[in-house]
Amino acid sequence: MLRHGxxxxxxxxxxxxxxxxxxxxxxxxxxxxxxxxxxxxxxxxADETYLWPDVLESSQERRGRANRSExxxxxxxxxxxxxxxxxxxxxxxxxxxxxxxxxxxxxxxxQPKIARLLTETAQRGVSIRLCFGDPNAQAVLTRDRExxxxxxxxxxxRSSLTYYxxxxxxxxxxxxxxxxxxxxxxxRYDDDVLVNPHAYGEPASANPTFHFRRLDGGAIADHYMSSxxxxxxxxxxxxxxxx
Numbered sequence: 001m002l003r004h005g006x007x008x009x010x011x012x013x014x015x016x017x018x019x020x021x022x023x024x025x026x027x028x029x030x031x032x033x034x035x036x037x038x039x040x041x042x043x044x045x046a047d048e049t050y051l052w053p054d055v056l057e058s059s060q061e062r063r064g065r066a067n068r069s070e071x072x073x074x075x076x077x078x079x080x081x082x083x084x085x086x087x088x089x090x091x092x093x094x095x096x097x098x099x100x101x102x103x104x105x106x107x108x109x110x111q112p113k114i115a116r117l118l119t120e121t122a123q124r125g126v127s128i129r130l131c132f133g134d135p136n137a138q139a140v141l142t143r144d145r146e147x148x149x150x151x152x153x154x155x156x157x158r159s160s161l162t163y164y165x166x167x168x169x170x171x172x173x174x175x176x177x178x179x180x181x182x183x184x185x186x187x188r189y190d191d192d193v194l195v196n197p198h199a200y201g202e203p204a205s206a207n208p209t210f211h212f213r214r215l216d217g218g219a220i221a222d223h224y225m226s227s228x229x230x231x232x233x234x235x236x237x238x239x240x241x242x243x
Contacts, residue, residue: 015032031054070215078207078209086110091117100186103132106204115167129175129176131178133177134243135158142181147201166240185198195212
């Protein structure tokens, strides 16, 4: 305050509090409410954690608790995820459904009427983005070799895509093909994210699946959502035509 020539009354007026309140902040080390910290930090051109170091510690603690709380359930393998959970998450979605896979064969097998369900979801105004592997991409061939699939993954991708040929014509539904190394299959339903990470040499179905639910202050769900966005940005739109 001295460095910037800010009087106690000036800071109180900026923060919308009484001067006595500012005195308590200074004399007792009391941490103000967040909106008051931000107003003070802006006026003094300083980071709030510089003015009140205790905020950093409490923020980290909150973030840690939020991250732990985001984990809803762990499944030992993807096949252990109940069919009812897949169906409920899709039927409950209100804003977004995002899917990132190579072939996603199981997705249609788990929900035989997947195209109809996705169509109904899109008609409710939900934004749908489906991102499959490009069957001609080197990344698909590499994954096929690593998992010992004998050249069948390309055919699986093409077969899987047949379920979704009509979807690109729907309002609110987009489909793209990616050629990236797929470290994890992702399934997002609003704030719920199912993450199926891939272990080298193991089929996706044999790998664990983590169910996260996004919380304010948490970072894990957002971490995977951001990953989807990066793959989506580099993927190529698919019109439903044979490839």
